[in-house]
Amino acid sequence: MWQYQAPLRDMRFVLEHWLQAPASWAESPAFAEVDLPLALQVLEEAARFSSGVLAPLNASGDRQGCRWQAGEVRTPDGFAAAYRTYVEGGWPALACAPEHGGQGLPQVLDAALQEMLYASNHAFSMYTGIAHGAYLCLQAHAPQALRERYLPAIVSGEILPTMCLTEPQAGSDVGLLRCRAELQDDGSYHLTGSKLFISGGEHDLTDDILHLVLARLPDAPAGTRGISLFLVPKRLDDGSRNAVRCDGIEHKMGIRGSATCSLSFDGAQGWLIGEANHGLAALFVMMNSARLHVGLQGLGHAEAAWQNAADYARERRQMRAPARPEGVAAAPADPIHYHPAMRLALLRLRAVSQGLRAIGYWGAHLLDQAEYAALESERQRAARLAGLLTPVIKAFFTDQGFHLASEALQVFGGYGYTAEYAIEQTLRDSRIAMIYEGSNEIQANDLLLRKVLGDGGAALDELLAVFEQEVAAGGEYADSLKKLCANVQGLVKGIFANAESDSEYPYRIAGDFLHLLGWVLLAFAWARSSRLAAPLLVEDPWYQEKLDSAGFFFTYLLPETELRIARIEAARAPLAFLA
Template sequence: MWSYEAPLRDMQFVLEHWLQAPDTWQRNPAFAALDLPLAVQVLEEAARFSQGVLAPLNGHGDRQGCRWQAGQVSTPDGFVAAYRAYVEGGWPALACAEEQGGQGLPQLLDAALQEMLYASNHAWAMYTGIAHGAYLCLKAHAAPWLQARYLPDIVSGQALPTMCLTEPQAGSDVGLLRCRAEPQADGSYRLNGSKLFISGGEHDLTANILHLVLARLPDAPPGSRGISLFLVPKQLDDGQANGVHCDGIEHKMGIKGSATCSLVFDAAQGWLIGDVNRGLAAMFVMMNSARLHVGLQGLGHVEAAWQNARQYAAERVQMRAPSRPEEVAAQAADPIRYHPAMRRVLLELRATSEGMRAIGYWAAHLLDQAEHDPHSSAAQLAPLLTPIIKAFFTEQGFRQASHALQVFGGYGYVTEFAIEQTLRDSRIAMIYEGSNEIQANDLLLRKVLADEGRAFGLLLAELRTEAAQGGECGECAGFAQALGSLCDALASVVEAIGERALDDSEYPYRAAPDFLQLCGVALLAFAWARAARVSRALPEDDPLRAAKLQSAGFFFDYLPSRLAQHLGAIDGARAALAFV
C-alpha cells in the first residue's frame, strides 16, 4: 500500500512561474531551442518511467535486497530490466553535452528527473545517481584520450561509475586514506588497497563499472595534499577482469536494494585523472553534483511521504472532527484529514515539499547559468546553496517522513503500509556525501566567514529583492515583510558570529548546525513569498492558486516559532561545550 504520482503540475509551476526558466533558456544559446512544452513533455516521460517502472519495484527491492556470492552481486528482481528501460529511454544522456552524445538539456530538467527517481525508488536510483557527477569530473579533469574512451560509456549508460573515497580508518577525514598507486612504464598506475561503503561497487546492471578512486602515490605528501584521483575500470579493454574484487556487501537499515560494497584493489590498473596530488579538487566536481542529488533525495522522500499520508488521511475514518467544511455531511466519524492535528501535519508536509522543490530547482537552474557564464552571480550562489540543500533537505526528508508515519498511527509502524520504508531509506542521506555536520561547518566557516560574506550578501540581496517585489502585492505584503525581517536577522547573526569568533575560535563550529537550519528556513520563506506572489498569474479559479496562498499563509504563521528555536540555539552556543 504505497504509491507515487509525479507532481507534474507543481513542477511546471516552478519552471514556468517561480523560475521563469523558459525566458532564461531563450537568452542562453545552449538552450535556445528549448521551450516550456518540450520541457513538460520530458517531465511527463520521466513520470511515466518513474511511476510505471520504478515505483512498483520499491517495496519488493526493500524486501529482497541484494545478494552477494563469490564476489558477484545480484540486484533485486526487476532492477536489471528497469535499468535497461532507463538506458533505452535515453535518460543517462539528458544533461550531457551533445558533443559527447548527450541531449544537451539543462541540469534543471535533470533535477526534476532525479526527484522523481528518488521519490519512486531511492535504492534503484543509487546506481544511476552518481553518473552525472562522474561525467562532469572526467569532462573537467581527465586527459582527452581518457574522455574519448570513457565519457561515451557513461553518457550512453553502457557503464556506471562509482566514487571510491572511504576506507576503514578514513571516513570524513580522507587525509587518512592508505590506498596506494604505483606508476607504470606505460603511463598507467597499479592500485592496491581497500575501500568500503561504495554504492554500486558491484552489481549486475552493466558489464563494466568505472571506479573513481582516491589513492596516494609513493612520494605523495601526507594528508589531503597528497591524494590523487584515478579511473579504475572493472573490465579492461582486452576483455580481462581488472584487479578489483568485491569481498562483501553491507546489510543496512534502509536502501536495501542498493549494493553497498567493500572493494579490494589488487594491482588494479588505472589512469590518473587531473594533476598529481590534486585528486580532491577533481573529486569535488563529482561530490558537489552528488550533494545536490542527495538533497533531491530528501525532496523525493518528503513528496512521497506527503502523497501517501494525504491519501491515508482521506480514507481513515476516526471520531468526529471538532470542525468540518460546510459541504461535508455530518456523520458519526470523519476522515482524519479533518482533525486539526492531522491538518497541521499535512499542511507542513505540503509546504515543505513544494518549498524545497522551488529551492532545489533554483540551485540546478543556477548551475546551468554558471556553466555558461562562470563569472556570473549564479556561479557564486550555487556553491553557497549546495551545503544548505544537502543538509537541510535530507534532515527534512527524515523529519517529514516521521511526521507522515504519525498520520498512519500504528499501521505506519508495520511494513504493510511502507511509510516505514520511507523513514528508513531517508535516514542515510543525512550521513553520506559529507555528513550534515560537515555541511554546516562548510557553509558557515568556508562559504560565509572565510568569504567575508560576499556570496552570502548576494543571497540576501536575492531575498531582499523578492521582499521588495512582494511588498507591492496586497495579499502578499505580509509574507514579504516577514521575509525582509528574516533577512535583517540573518545579516545580524552573521555579524555577531564573526565578532564572537575573534575571542572564541570554536564558537562558529558550535553555532554552525543551527545557522544552516536557519538558512534553510530562510530559503523556504523565500520560496513561499515568491510562490504566493507569482501564483497571482494563475486564473482566479485555478485550485493551485488558492493552494499556494494557503500554504504560504501556513508557513508564515508557523515561521516565528522555527526562527526563535534556531536563533536561540545560535545565541546559546556562546557557552563552551564540556568534554564528556
C-alpha cells in the same frame, strides 16, 4: 499500499513561474531549442517511467535486497530490466553534452528527473545517481584519450561509475586514507588497498563499472594534500577483469536494493585523473553534483511521504473531528485529515516539500547559469550562489526528508510501523542521506566556516540581495521576508565578532546556522510563490493551494527561524567536555 505520482503541476509552476526558466533558456545559445512544451514533455515521460517502472519495484527490492556470492552481486528481481528501460529512454544522456552523445538539456530538468527517481525507488537510483557527477569530473579533468574512451559510454548507459573514497579508518577525514598507487612503465598506475561503503561497487546492471578512486602516490605529502584521483575500470580494454574484487555487501537499515560494497584493489590498473596530489580538487566537481542529488533524495522522500500520508488521511476514519469544512455532514467518525493534529502534520508536509522543490530546482538552475549565462559576471555570481546553496540543499533537505517521513508515519498510526504500509520503508531509506556524501555536520561546517566566514560574508550578502529583490517586488509577505533578512544580517555580524574571541563558537552553531538559512530560503520560496500565484488565481483555482500553503508557512513554520536564532545566541556559552 504505496504509490507515487510525480507532482507535474507543481514542477511546472516552479519552472515556468518561480524560476522563469523558459525565458532564461531563450537567452542561452546552449538551450535555444528548449522551451516549456519540450520541458513538460520530458517531465511527463520521466513521470511515466518513475511511476510505471520504478515504483512497483520499490517494496519488492527492499524485501529481496541484493545477493553476494563469490565476488558477484545480483540486484533484486526487475532491477536489471528496469535499467535497460532507463537506458532505452535516454535518461543517462539528459544533461550531457551532444558531442558525447548527450541531449544537452538543462540541469534543472535533470534535477526534476532525479527527484522523481528517488521518490519512486531510492535504492535503484543509487546505481544511476552518481553518473552525471562522474561525467562532469572526467569532462573537466581526464586526459583526452580517457574522455574519448569513457564519456560516451557513461552517456549511453553502457557503463555505470562509482566513487571510491571511504576506507575503514578514513571516513569523513579522507586525509587518513592508505590506498596507494604506483606508476608503471606504460604511464598507467597499479592501485592497492581497500574501500568500503561503495554504492554500486559491484552489480549486474552493466558489464563494466568505472571506479573513481582516491589513492596516494609513494612520494605524496601527508593528509589531504597528498591525495590523487584515479580511473579504475572493472574491465580492461581487452575484456579481461581488472584486479578489483567485491569482498562483500553491507546489510543495511534501508536502501536494501542498493549494493553497498567492500572492494579490494590488488594491483588494479588505473589512470591518473587531474594532477598528482590534487585529487580532491578534481573529485569535488563530482561531489558538488552528488550533494545536489542527495538533497533531491530528501525532497523525493518528503514528496512521497506527503502523497501517501494525504491519501491515507482521507480514507482513515477515527472519532468525530471538533470542526468540519462547511457543508460536510456530521458522522460517527470522520476522516482523520479533518482533525487539527493531522491537518497540521499534512500542511507541514505539503508546505515544506513544495518549498524545497523551488529551492532545489533553483540550485540546479544556478548551475546552468554558472556554465551558460551570457556574461562572465553572471556566470561567476551564479557559481557563488550555487556553492553557497549546495551544503544547505544537501543537509537541510535530507534532514527534512527524514523528519517529514517520520511525521507522515505518525499519520498512519500503528499501521505505519508495519511493512504493509511502506511509509516505514520511506523512513528507513531516507535516513542514510543525512550521512553519506559528507555528513550533515560537515555540510554545516562547510557552510559557515568556508562559505560565510571564509569569504567575509560576500556570497551570503549576494543571497540576501536576491531576497531583498523579492522584498522590493512586493507581495503579501514582503515585510516578513524583509524583517527576516535584517535579523540574519544582524546575527551574522555577531557571529563574526564572537568567532574572533572564541574559535570553537562557529563549530557549535554551524548546525543551527545551516537550518536557519534553510528556513529563510523556504520563507523566500513561499513569499515569491505567493506573489506569483496571486494574479494567476483568476485563471486557475489550483493556485489557491499555493496561497494557502504560503499562509500556513508564515503563520506556523516561520517561528522555526526564531528558535534557531535563539539557539545560536545561547551557544555563546562554551560546551562542557565529557569525562
